[in-house]
Amino acid sequence: MALQRTAGVVIHLTDYGEADKIVTLYSPTLGQWTGIAKGAKRSIKRFVNKLELFSHLDIDYSDQYALPIINQAELINSHLALRQNYQNYTAATLVCELFRSWTHANDHDPQLFSCLIWILERLCQHHAWQEAMVLFLIKFYSRLGYQPNLLVCATCQRLENHSGPFRFQASHGEIVCRKCQSATSAVMLSINTVKLLSKALVLPLDKLNRLRFTPSSTNEALALFKHYDRYLLDREGPSWNFIKT
Ligand SMILES: [Zn+2]
Structure with a gap:
């Protein structure tokens, strides 16, 4: 099983079945990327407080299936402060929606990723x-x-x-x-x-x-x-x- 690693920001999340989550990231090396975190709703050690919208993560994944499997996530920045202000939260939600609409798989742009980090951090500072x-x-x-x-x-x-x-x-x-x-x-x-x-x-x-x-x-x-x-x-x-x- 080929293990891979990438960084990315969570731009969309959905529950899948009783225990899993489908996670979409924007990654500086992969572009828009979607994987499944099996048992994410139960696995406290591997995923708790990490697989959240706006989280900047490092993930380990295996891609032998059409939908890659996320094995582990490390939190780089949760951008938690975004959740304390309604307008900043909705602005960040729009940012994620724009990345979902405009970016594609296997079409990465590190500068676009820098823009994403820049706006999330700026919104966190409540400017x-x-x-x-x-x-x-x-x-x-x-x-x-x-x-x-x-x-x-x-x-x-x-x-x-x-x-x-x-x-x-x-x-x-x-x-x-x-x-x-x-x-x-x-x-x-x-x-x-x-x-x-x-x-x-x-x-x-x-x-x-x-x-x-x-x-x-x-x-x-x-x-x-x-x-x-x-x-x-x-x-x-x-x-x-x-x-x-
Ligand atoms: Zn003119």
């Missing part, structure tokens, strides 16, 4: 969750290849302070200034929001805390990503509804 989510979302869609073009108006190729508000057009992932607008779009962005998001795109994760969003910029940006996600997936993920702006 303003809205701002943390905006910064996560801009990095997340960029890694997926859907980086919105926020540098200039897509029509006149300019970005001028007086040419806002801008409209975001999800079909092209671009903004159009007030003068060039012909089509309507539900998502309006102030010049301030556009500039903050553009800065977030180029800053590394460990420098993102330099940016300060006003409440209105945070709301505009969250509305943008909700709209963009619904357009790209052609459906609305249920956890978006719990995100209050």
Whole structure:
């Protein structure tokens, strides 16, 4: 029996039968990965308090079957503080839902994994969750290849302070200034929001805390990503509804 090992964050859990759990992780080496933890509901030593949503784990598994078997889990970080604040918990639930919707098996991206760890830790620190989510979302869609073009108006190729508000057009992932607008779009962005998001795109994760969003910029940006996600997936993920702006 070939034993393997990987790290990962639990992004989904379901009970299976009386004693087992089906566990989905996002792993920096395997991408989205699902295995079964047999006897997980009874085995105190191997699994208790480890197989929980948001837990960062090291697991040992064997993959001789179509559904790999998780033999053991070691807890790296439970992200327990997420459970003490309803809004931070729901924001983290949305993060897990996005990873389930957008990532695939055998398609790993260590940078995407770093984004996942970054947002969970940030939400654990009980910083303003809205701002943390905006910064996560801009990095997340960029890694997926859907980086919105926020540098200039897509029509006149300019970005001028007086040419806002801008409209975001999800079909092209671009903004159009007030003068060039012909089509309507539900998502309006102030010049301030556009500039903050553009800065977030180029800053590394460990420098993102330099940016300060006003409440209105945070709301505009969250509305943008909700709209963009619904357009790209052609459906609305249920956890978006719990995100209050
Ligand atoms: Zn324009």
